[in-house]
Structure formats: C-alpha cells, structure tokens
Amino acid sequence: MATDTYGTVLPAEDAVRDALATVNDPEIHRPITDLGMVKSVDIGADGAVAVTIYLTVSGCPMRDTITRTVTEAVAAVAGVTRVDVTLDVMSDEQRKDLAASLRGGKAEREVPFAQPGSLTRVYAVASGKGGVGKSSVTVNLAAAMAADGLKVGVVDADIYGHSVPRMLGVDGKPTQVENMIMPPSANGVKVISIGMFTPGNAPVVWRGPMLHRALQQFLADVYWGDLDVLLLDLPPGTGDIAISVAQLVPNAEILVVTTPQQAAAEVAERAGSIAVQTHQKIVGVVENMSGLPCPHCDEMIDVFGTGGGRAVAEGLTKTTGATVPVLGAIPIDVRLREGGDEGKPVVLSDPDSPAGAALRGIANKLGARQRGLSGMSLGITPRNKF
Numbered sequence: 001m002a003t004d005t006y007g008t009v010l011p012a013e014d015a016v017r018d019a020l021a022t023v024n025d026p027e028i029h030r031p032i033t034d035l036g037m038v039k040s041v042d043i044g045a046d047g048a049v050a051v052t053i054y055l056t057v058s059g060c061p062m063r064d065t066i067t068r069t070v071t072e073a074v075a076a077v078a079g080v081t082r083v084d085v086t087l088d089v090m091s092d093e094q095r096k097d098l099a100a101s102l103r104g105g106k107a108e109r110e111v112p113f114a115q116p117g118s119l120t121r122v123y124a125v126a127s128g129k130g131g132v133g134k135s136s137v138t139v140n141l142a143a144a145m146a147a148d149g150l151k152v153g154v155v156d157a158d159i160y161g162h163s164v165p166r167m168l169g170v171d172g173k174p175t176q177v178e179n180m181i182m183p184p185s186a187n188g189v190k191v192i193s194i195g196m197f198t199p200g201n202a203p204v205v206w207r208g209p210m211l212h213r214a215l216q217q218f219l220a221d222v223y224w225g226d227l228d229v230l231l232l233d234l235p236p237g238t239g240d241i242a243i244s245v246a247q248l249v250p251n252a253e254i255l256v257v258t259t260p261q262q263a264a265a266e267v268a269e270r271a272g273s274i275a276v277q278t279h280q281k282i283v284g285v286v287e288n289m290s291g292l293p294c295p296h297c298d299e300m301i302d303v304f305g306t307g308g309g310r311a312v313a314e315g316l317t318k319t320t321g322a323t324v325p326v327l328g329a330i331p332i333d334v335r336l337r338e339g340g341d342e343g344k345p346v347v348l349s350d351p352d353s354p355a356g357a358a359l360r361g362i363a364n365k366l367g368a369r370q371r372g373l374s375g376m377s378l379g380i381t382p383r384n385k386f
C-alpha cells in the first residue's frame with residue numbers, strides 16, 4: 001500500500017479505476033471505463049486525484065452529471081482527499097471506434113429487433129381514432145414494465161401528436177456519437193421521438209418515404225442496448241407508418257387501443273385488421289376510458305358507452321382467425337391525465353388508483369410473456385432415439 005512521507009495512505013490507482021468502472025455513462029448506460037471515456041488518472045502526493053474524462057461530443061448535455069458521478073465515485077476511495085475532474089472531447093477516430101463497439105461489430109443500418117436472434121418483444125400500439133389514449137397507454141405500460149425491472153424503450157412515431165417525451169418527463173435531447181443516436185431516458189424508459197428532431201413545436205409534414213426513413217433511423221441508428229421490450233407509439237389510423245413498421249420489424253405485435261364507443265371500435269378494428277395484410281400478430285385490445293367512477297357514490301358512469309373493447313377483440317378474432325383477447329379496461333381517471341401533463345405516469349405516481357392498477361395489470365401480462373423466442377429456429381435437428 002502506498003503511503004506518503006508521514007505514513008498517510010495514498011489512494012491506489014487500481015482502486016480509483018475500479019471506482020470509475022462503477023460510473024455508467026448516463027445515456028449509453030455502460031461503464032465509462034468500457035467506453036474508453038477515461039483519458040487519465042493522476043494521483044498527487046497529497047491524495048488529490050485528477051481525472052480526465054472524454055466526452056463523446058463537445059457540449060454534451062450530460063457533462064455536469066458525468067462530472068458529479070465521477071467525483072462522487074472517486075471521492076469514496078480510501079485515501080482520496082480531493083477530486084478534480086477535467087473534461088476533454090473524443091477525437092473523430094475515438095468516436096468511430098466507440099460507435100463500432102456499440103454496434104457490436106455489426107454492419108450499419110440493421111434493425112436489431114428484426115434479426116432472427118433478437119429477444120426483444122416489440123409492441124406497436126395502434127388506434128383507429130386520435131385522442132383515445134394511445135400515447136397515455138404506451139407511456140404507462142412502458143413505465144410500469146421498467147418499474148418491474150424490464151429494460152424498456154419507446155419510439156414515438158406519432159408524427160401528428162408526438163406527446164410521449166412530455167408524458168414520460170423526458171426533456172433531454174438525443175446526442176449523437178458518429179451516426180449513432182443516444183436516446184434520453186426518464187423513469188427508466190429510453191425514448192426517441194420525432195418531436196426531438198423538429199424545431200420548436202413545428203408540425204411534421206413528412207410523407208411516406210421520409211417517415212419510413214425516420215422510423216428506420218429510430219430503429220437502426222439509435223443505441224437501444226439490450227431491450228426486453230420496445231413499444232412503438234403509432235399515429236392513429238392505418239397510415240404509412242403501420243406499413244413501415246411491418247416492413248422494418250415484421251415480428252412486431254400489434255396492440256390495439258380503443259374506447260368503449262361503438263363508432264371508435266369500428267375504426268379501431270379497421271386499424272387492427274391491417275395486421276392481416278402485413279401478417280403481423282395482434283397481441284390484444286386495450287379498452288381505455290371505460291367508464292368514470294362517480295366521485296360521490298363510486299357507481300360507474302359509461303361516458304363513452306360500453307362494449308367497444310370486446311367488439312374490437314371479437315371482430316379481429318374473426319378477421320385474423322387467431323384469438324385476440326381484451327387485455328384490460330382502463331377507467332377515466334383525472335390522475336392519469338394529470339400524470340401525463342406532469343411527466344409522471346400514473347402507474348408510478350398513483351399505482352393503486354383504478355387506472356394505475358388496470359394499466360399495471362396489462363403491463364404485467366405483456367411483460368411476463370416469454371422474450372420473443374416464438375418462431376425462432378433453435379438450430380437443432382430432432383434425432384431418432386435409436
């Protein structure tokens with residue numbers, strides 16, 4: 001053990017590096033030591049430690065977080081009297097190396113979730129009409145699954161109403177390492193949204209090919225890491241994006257959101273039945289805004305009628321020939337709306353409220369399903385016993 005002339009224990013460089021290995025990059029979620037972000041470690045005779053960290057890009061929005069977490073980790077090492085963190089920026093060469101290692105040596109432009117070995121379950125959340133609560137359902141399912149310990153990502157592909165970042169409390173912008181996009185995260189959910197790439201609140205007026213390209217980028221160029229579940233919030237209706245999803249991630253399963261209203265249910269069924277043409281599986285139907293509990297007597301007031309979820313599930317079962325279940329019904333709940341406005345999903349802020357409990361129940365069903373081994377070749381050939 002190194003000591004100074006007065007016999008005081010000096011911090012060991014190995015111990016400082018071990019401490020640095022506990023610091024994750026806040027966007028990539030991997031140790032900074034694995035990412036080549038530690039440029040140097042110098043230990044002074046007085047126990048002061050100077051650490052220089054490479055940021056992936058200059059002006060990195062995470063610079064303060066990185067400085068703080070590095071300081072805290074190193075300060076906890078025995079013998080450290082002071083920590084000085086200096087920030088540097090990676091060279092183009094270093095960034096290229098990092099992007100290549102994150103891609104795991106794979107070629108660019110591959111959608112990892114569409115690869116035969118992918119274990120990520122992909123759910124495309126669709127609705128017929130707008131405003132039925134598709135985004136609210138998406139963010140709450142994502143937050144509930146993340147709270148259950150799953151690794152979850154959300155692609156907000158709802159070009160007209162990209163509200164996912166606000167509803168999840170994500171206010172960061174994605175940073176870019178070479179041509180890899182680092183998704184910001186909140187409440188344990190990684191998020192990428194079309195709204196993050198448009199100035200201010202400008203409407204997105206992209207059409208087919210542009211949208212396809214954007215979605216492909218979101219799926220292939222974003223560093224998602226190893227996800228258990230990826231949720232795609234689609235725009236309402238049966239538009240181009242649904243076709244693009246089918247082409248880019250054919251194994252994505254469709255989750256249909258409807259209200260109990262018959263008119264809404266008919267449109268939702270139409271949106272769901274696109275799965276027949278694209279040969280995708282419909283995982284189930286979620287009925288949202290299923291009655292309002294009377295604040296005085298708890299009796300249910302059927303604001304939007306009843307039976308929409310069941311009607312859609314039965315209709316889709318008939319059209320697809322496969323059983324499509326109703327996965328749950330979520331009542332109207334002011335707390336759900338407030339949670340969305342405040343960036344705190346109701347499954348976290350009020351998990352036992354009727355809406356919170358219903359959403360957690362659905363998340364449980366979707367999260368508990370086996371990681372996507374179905375349809376995968378196990379690479380073994382059955383042999384006769386003898």
Ligand SMILES: Nc1ncnc2c1ncn2[C@@H]1O[C@H](COP(=O)(O)OP(=O)(O)OP(=O)(O)O)[C@@H](O)[C@H]1O
Nearest residue numbers: 130131132133134135136161289331332333337340
């Ligand atoms: N169960 C519910 N109880 C109370 N408010 C709800 C409920 N579900 C959704 N809302 C509210 O209804 C509004 C519309 O919901 P949301 O944005 O999730 O719908 P959407 O189907 O994604 O809409 P679009 O696709 O048009 O963007 C939001 O203000 C949301 O907070």
